[in-house]
Every structure is written in C-alpha cells, then in structure tokens.
Amino acid sequence: MTTLLQLTFAGLSMGAVYALISLGWTVLFQVARIYNLAQGAFVVVSAMTYISLVGDLGWPVPLAVGGALAVCLALGLLLYGVILNPRTARGEAGPIVMSLGSALVIAETLRYVWGVDARTAPAFLPTGTIRILGATAVPHALLLWTGTAVMFGAAWVMFHRTVLGKALRACSEDATGARVVGIDPHRMRLAAFTIAALFGAVGGILLAPLIAVSPHEVLPLGIFGFIGAAVGRWRYLPAAAGSVILGLVTGYVGGYGATAWQDAVLYGSVIVALLTVRQRRPGQRPLLRGRVRAGRRDPVPVSGPAGP
Template sequence: MDLILQLLFTGIGIGAVYALVALGFVLIFRATNVVNFAQGEFSMVAAYLMVYFAVDLGWPYWLSFLLALAGMALLGVIFNLGVYYPLRHRSYLPVIIATIGASILLANSVLAIYGPQPQVLPGWFETPGIQLGPVYLDSQYLLIIGVTILLVIFNFWFFEKTLLGKKLQATSQDKEMASLLGISVSTMIMITFIYSAVLGGLAGLLVAPVLFVSIQMGSTIALKAFAATIIGGFGDVTGAIIGGLALGVIETFGAAYISVPYKDGFAFLVLIAFLIFRPQGIFGERVAEKA
C-alpha cells in the first residue's frame, strides 16, 4: 500500500505536466481546427530560456521564470503570425505540416546554440521534500500538482465567468457567428496561441528540474500530451486534464510493476487500446462517418 500511494503521487505529478501541454493542444484545436505539433517544443524552449537566464546569466530564479514565460508569450505571437495566419484560409493539412516544420526549426535552433548535451536546472526549493506518513512528497512534484490545480481552477473561471473567455469560447464554436457579433476572430486566435504557448512553457519550467533539459524533452512531452488528448476526448478541456493525469499514473505504475525501459511504451499501448475500443475518448462523443 505504501508503494502504491508513492507511485500514485509521482504519477499525478508527471500527469499534471502532460495535462498542461494537452490543454494547449485542445485550445489551439478548438480555435483553429488544427493540431499544433510544435506544442511540445514550447516546453523545451521555455526550459532552455530558464537555463539561459538563471544558470548562464545567474539572474534570480523568479525573474528568470517570468522572463521565460514572457518569451513564450512572444513566441506564441510569432508562431501565430508566422505559421498559422498566412495559411489560415488553407485546408488543415498545410497548417499541420507547417507546425511540424516549426517544431523541427525550434529544436534545431536550440541544438545549434546549446548542442546535444543535456542541461541541469536547479529546483525551486532547498528542501527536497517532506515525509508524510509512508509517502515521500517531493517538493517539485508538489509544486507541479499545486500549480496545475490553480491553473485548472483559473481556466474554468476564465472561460465561464469573464467576457474575454466567453469571446474565446464563441470563436472556437463558430467563427462566422462570432465575427457577426463584433468579435475580432483574429485577435481571439492570437490570444489562444499566446495562452497555449505560455501553458506549454509553464509545463516545461515545472518539469525541467525533475528531468534533464534536453532537445528531446519537447517531443517526448508532446507525444504523451497528444495521447492524453485522445484518451480524454480530443477537443474536450476536461478530457485533456483527466487524460493527462491518467496517463501519468498508468506509465508510473507500469514502470514500477512491469519494466522501466518500457515506460514510454505504456502510454502508447493505452492510446492504441482507446483508438480501437473507444476512439472518441472518455468524454468525447462518437460521430457517425458519412457515406
């Protein structure tokens, strides 16, 4: 029982990172009907920005954190203007290919600057964790879970209670109707890209002290988060969060009880099972294919 509780805590911590990136996937998809395959690279770029400010320049941790998030907001603007906006009237396929190209460009740009050697980013806390009964609560995992809970609460409040959130929802549901109501669709999509980039960056900043900061971390997180969106129900915000948490718990238990080298494979076994038996995901609705 002690081991189960410990694994559950660790799995939720890892799953919270997947949930944040999955949420970015869902928000972009709902606003543009396009899957942004560069979402994971937002996490990687943010982590390297943090390394640059906090480690290379030696600036205060809190300032480096804020500057990294500001950098991600700027990257969201650039991504919207440079990748999505020029192709917004094309079919979804060219836009998806463009996001894949942007992902490769971001990864190789960072590789050219830092090289293939992974970087180490210190954690936020001097105390590594606390012992609560039989469970050891790692400080960084506590931070990840706490921030994710706050963001989930903020997300539901923002989209349900604020005017801007309702405009974003209206844009995601029907762009033509939103435009007729006087909502600037292009501005709403811009805000969505900024928010998604910040979410992805925040996930990278939270998990970076737990993992090595590397070029591959973005693609790894993105694949897991993409699987989480499908498990939860693609396009569903609640599904993205639940799917991310579930995936983190499943792969943690799989690594502990079956095999650590196959840890990444468990996520995709679950994904394949959902695609076969419940392709609409947990919260999705089955759509009949037209003849």
C-alpha cells in the same frame, strides 16, 4: 504500499505536465481547429530558458520566470504566423505539416544552442523530502501539483468570467456567428496560441527543477499532450483527467515492469486515442459546459455566410 504511493507521486508529476500541454491542445483545437504538434516546444523552451537564466546567468528566480514566459509568448506569436500562414498552411493537412516542421526546427535549434545533454534547474525550494504515508515527495513536486491546479482554476475563471473567455467560447461553438456579432476569429486564434504558450511555459518552469529536460523531448511532449486532449474529447477538465491517468499508468509500468515499456505504452496510447476518439462535430458539446451569455441572455444563433 509504499512503492505504489511512490510511483503514484512520480506519475502525478508527469501527469500534471501532460495536463498543461493538453490544455493548450484543447484551446487551439476548439478555437482554431488545428493540431499543433509543436505544443511540447513551449515546455522545453521555457524550461531551457529558465535553466540558463537561473543557472548560467545567475538571474533571480522572479526575473528568470518572467524571461522564460516572455520567450514562450514570443514563440507562440511566431508559431501563429507560421502554422496559420494562408500562403503555406493550406487545407486541413497544411497546419499539421507546418506544426511538425516547426517542432523539428525548434528541437534542432535547441540542440545547437544548449547541446544534447539533459539539464535541470537549481532548486529554489528546500531540497529536503517530505514523508507522506511512508513515501517521500520533494517540495518541487508539491509545487508542480499545486501550480497545475491553480492554472486550471485560472483557466476556468477566464473561460467563464471574462469577456475574452466568452469570445473564445463563442468562436469554438460557431466562428461564423461570432464574426457576425463582432468577434474577430483571427484575434481569437492569436489569443488561443498565446494561452497555449502560457500554459506550456508554466509547465516547463515548474518541471525544470524536478526533472532533467533535453531538446529531444519537444515532439514527444507534444504527442503526450495530444493523447490527453483526445481522450478528454477536447474538453479541458476531461483532458486533464486523461493526462493524469496517462502519467500514472506510465509510472506504474516503469516501476513494476520495465522502463523500456513506458514509451511503448505512451505511443500505443496514441493509436488507441486515434481509433476510439471521434472529433467533435458542430452542435456537440463545446470547449466548456454551458452556453456563452451576453449579459443574461443567450446570443441568438446566426446562420448564413460571414459578413465582410
């Protein structure tokens, strides 16, 4: 029982990171209709930046967190300009190819800057362990779980209670209708990239003191986030549940079987997700439950070509 609980704690830690990545995938797909294979770059860049600022330069933790977030937000703006560039990313496959190329370029850049070795951040919480029903957990793991829950709560508030969230939901339901009523889809796509970068950056900062991070994880982390988002039918709460289950399954496989099988399970999940999950079609359930409301009335559906 103790071993099962210990593996559960480890699986929850990785599942929490996968969940934050899958949320970025979900927002980008619903608003921009793209698959961003560079989504894992936000986690790795944030973690490596935070590790350098705290461990190498000796910055205080709050300033290091702010610096890592700023770097990831800048990266999100850069990827927005690269992946959705109309001159290069044409057709449905264009953004996918550009995101894959971006992920590879970012990984190689990180290897050049920080080397190939995995690194971890200095602990800023007590380094002792907490015993829970015979198993042990470190304070950073509890912070990671709590931080992930807080970020998903913040996402719910944003999507349901803010003007930006309603505009994002409107674009996810009908970009043409949103444009007609005064919502700029281009700005919403930019906002989606910014949100995806923010969630990935938080995941990297929370992960850095707990698990060693290396540049070669840029593409794998993006794929693992895709699995959670695809299993969750591109809705953020089911995507979070799918990501946590993925983390638990891989933890159990590595604990009771062999660690060599973990990658087989992860990448095999990609095949299962692609074979069993269908893309959302117009008229099906959007990013979040409920309809976008202006005041207390639902917007009137608008059809026809977009205005100027």
